[in-house]
Amino acid sequence: MIASRVGRAVRLQLADVGGAARLFLQVLARSGTALLRFGLVREQVFFLGNRSLSIIGVSGLFVGFVLALQGYYTLQRYGSAEAVGLLVALSLVRELGPVVTALLFAGRAGTSLTAEIGLMKAGEQLTAMEMMAVDPLTRVLAPRFWGGVIAMPLLAAVFSAVGIIGGWLVAVPLIGIDAGSFWSQMQGGVDVWADVGNGVIKSLVFGVTVTFVALLQGYACKPTPEGVSQATTRTVVVSSLAVLALDFVLTAMMFSI
Amino acid sequence: MAPSTSPLSPASPFLIELRDVSCGYGERVILEKVNLRIPRGKVLALIGTSGGGKTTVLRLLGRQIRPIQGQVLFDGQDLAPLNLDQLYAVRRRMGMLFQFGALFTDLSVFENVAFPLREHTKLPEAMIRDLVLMKLNAVGLRGARDLMPSEVSGGMARRVALARAIALDPDLVLYDEPFAGLDPISLGVAARLIRDLNDALGLTSVIVSHDLHETFGIADEVAMIANGRVVAQGTPDELRHSEDPLVKQFVGAHADGPVRFHQPAVPVAQDFGVAA
DSSP: OOOHHHHHHHHHHHHHHHHHHHHHHHHHHHHHHHSSSSHHHHHHIIIIIIITHHHHHHHHHHHHHHHHHHHHHHGGTTGGGGGHHHHHHHIIIIIIHHHHHHHIIIIIIHHHHHHHHHHHHHHTTHHHHHHHOOOIIIIIHHHHHHHHHHHHHHHHHHHHHHHHHHHHIIIIIIIOOOOHHHHHHHHHHHOOOIIIIIHHHHHHHHHHHHHHHHHHHHHSOOOOOOOHHHHHHHHHHHHHHHHHHHHHHHHHHHOOO | OOOOTTSOSSSSSSSEEEEEEEEEETTTTEEEEEHHHHHHHHHEEEEEEETTHHHHHHHHHSSSSOOOOOEETTTTTTTTTEEEEEEEHHHEEEEEOTTTTTOOTTTOHHHHHHHHHHHOOOOOHHHHHHHHHHHHHHHHHGGTTEEEEEESSSHHHHHHHHHHTTTTTTSEEEEETOOOOOOOOHHHHHHHHHHHHHHHHTTTTEEOOOOOOHHHHHHHHEEEETTTTEEEEEEHHHHHTTHHHHHHHHTOSSSSSOOOOOOSSSOOHHHOOOOO
């Protein structure tokens, strides 16, 4: 009895994973058509990216402030407070930029994607589209997917840039570290490929993950008010956990290369 | 060889044929060996009790679902084996009006009607504008072109959806409960529109409705579906005067008859603890 219950639960989970993988491949297969109509993708970059800009900017600024303060606290013990610029830049570009942006993106843009697709489903808009011989995967899901994938690295770059400015504000005018040391240490210590490149790869992977999870939850949700609300919650939970887990995997891979 | 699909040389007087169609969800059988033929150019109404299978017929016609058994033919072509491209080619010849319109809420009234034209044609913008305004004019909403779906009433939304459904000049229009929740004026307008558009554009229309008065007023033929079968089919007058007890109960709106008022239950005496 217990074995059959466990078996059933495992089978249902596997079916969900299979369904998700199938949808992912279907969206990828339709990407060519969606990217050719770039206006649709550009619209989504605007919706997802531009509207997340304020939350990303403000968060980046505060994270930069805190990084500089905490970095100074540790570094001054070793007499290398000038390296705070390098610490802020590396932390942001390699780690915090991509990760925090992805978490904020999941909360800001991911939830709105899930709710939008879920409500389109509940209002029979997706069925109406199918009956008009328009494939919702090509017309609705694929442009949103690529919109998210393109927006994420751009937002992460904004986050890191604003964070560095925040770090400078705390380190230079407030604490009084020499501006020349602050910038030159950063310039000398940050490698374009090893540091910035790895950050960009991370944010691309997170862009794919968060956007796809949001689309999947919206597309697969029960077309009822509680179904949409549960799907929205799942978007935040699943994509946040996926981002944190993937971050570990990616970081480990990048260290081993 | 595939049958001719040109409306000018019809292969059969029937645009739609259901041949021994059985259909269900899981183990629940909704339709059992249903046979139904819908003549070209006519308005057919599907009536019947709730859960009796009317909407399932509509879903079969658009191949939103496939039958377990039997064939659904659209213009002589079996819908079941079509791949997605072939299915979409057939669906371009169909329009569907959903119960609450299913308008795209992020697009204006104009853009909703323009949607199928933009997706399926490469017409210049000026021609799309003219076509959209013509369709909107046909449903009396040329003046509402700039409104958003949230700014129009339920009746207007359904008229916009009707304009969108006929945007590509389909051969068949499917109506899912087009009269549900409309005030008497909107209801009369919707019914008149369905009939007039059917005749003016040479469509074939299938209406699923509970509103017998409006439906009987505009339909050429009525099919009653109950318990997964077509129990009666004929002109509205034939159904009005039918002696079949189920049809009589439905058309006369009697509370009790072959469709029981009471759900099957233990005897009343047993439930209330009194002697029978």
